[in-house]
Amino acid sequence: MSGPAPRWAERPPAFPHLVKWVEMAVRARVDRAIRPHPVSTVQLLLLVMLEELGEATSAQLARTMQLTPQAMTTLLKPLAERGLIARTPDPTHRRRVLLRLANEGRALLADIRRSTTEVEESLLAALSPAERVQLHALLMRVATSLI
């Protein structure tokens, strides 16, 4: 047995703590699901972001993901070395390097998506289809408003 389910007081955790809490539950499950594939949760988010954006610089990705530029550099390095991300110099700004998802990255993402859709289903099992749409839309608005 795993012990009795904890009772909750009247006042639930405030929004910032609640987000952290849900994230920890999500990460535990995603980590387990993608263990066969050699990518971390953050690396996976980065690949998804690049897929969405199509093309972006390292600095731009750092801002969107709320990381320091240095952290983004170290995050990108192994992905580029593995050929998941393609790097091309920006013709207009010679200091910039444009990043996009390589075919290998796209293939890996498609492969992983088979596992993660299952995880998503189990994560949202407590919600109705309408509520899932609602939650997704609200989170998306919060996320995009914070860039």
Added chain:
Amino acid sequence: MSGPAPRWAERPPAFPHLVKWVEMAVRARVDRAIRPHPVSTVQLLLLVMLEELGEATSAQLARTMQLTPQAMTTLLKPLAERGLIARTPDPTHRRRVLLRLANEGRALLADIRRSTTEVEESLLAALSPAERVQLHALLMRVATSLI
């Protein structure tokens, strides 16, 4: 300037990635806000959890926060040493140690809450009051369903 806001494709990130994304934005802001206080985001969540539960064992906390028991031990240690958490042996199960928030912990939490309510306001600025309630309720249901 911080560059143009990225355009988003039609298909937004799936729920697991979206949660991670929001969490990173939240953490960046909470970290900055609580920097004067010597606690991390996860330690803070732990204190909030203990406040909610009133009393819990280390193993129970590890399950609710989706961490390994070992990780919970190392997370608790500095907090107990600083007197933020009180440890009392369980009279019925001699192997267990019951944990509760000490007065020092309660005071620290009250102190921090002044900063975090500001952060919460800025995080949810894009949502109406009704939408905030809705988002909070949905996240709470997801979190509790995953213990």
Added chain:
DNA sequence: CTCATATCAGCTTAACTGAAATTG
């Protein structure tokens, strides 16, 4: 005996600060 609890030890990875080179 088996399962749960608690903890020690070692390790890996993530993300930080600091510093520097380059370009607009």
Added chain:
DNA sequence: CCAATTTCAGTTGAGCTGATATGA
């Protein structure tokens, strides 16, 4: 000169696996 981009280097912290001891 100043601001933005990229990257190297060193450092801390968070969370993992493995192993161990003890109690229900």
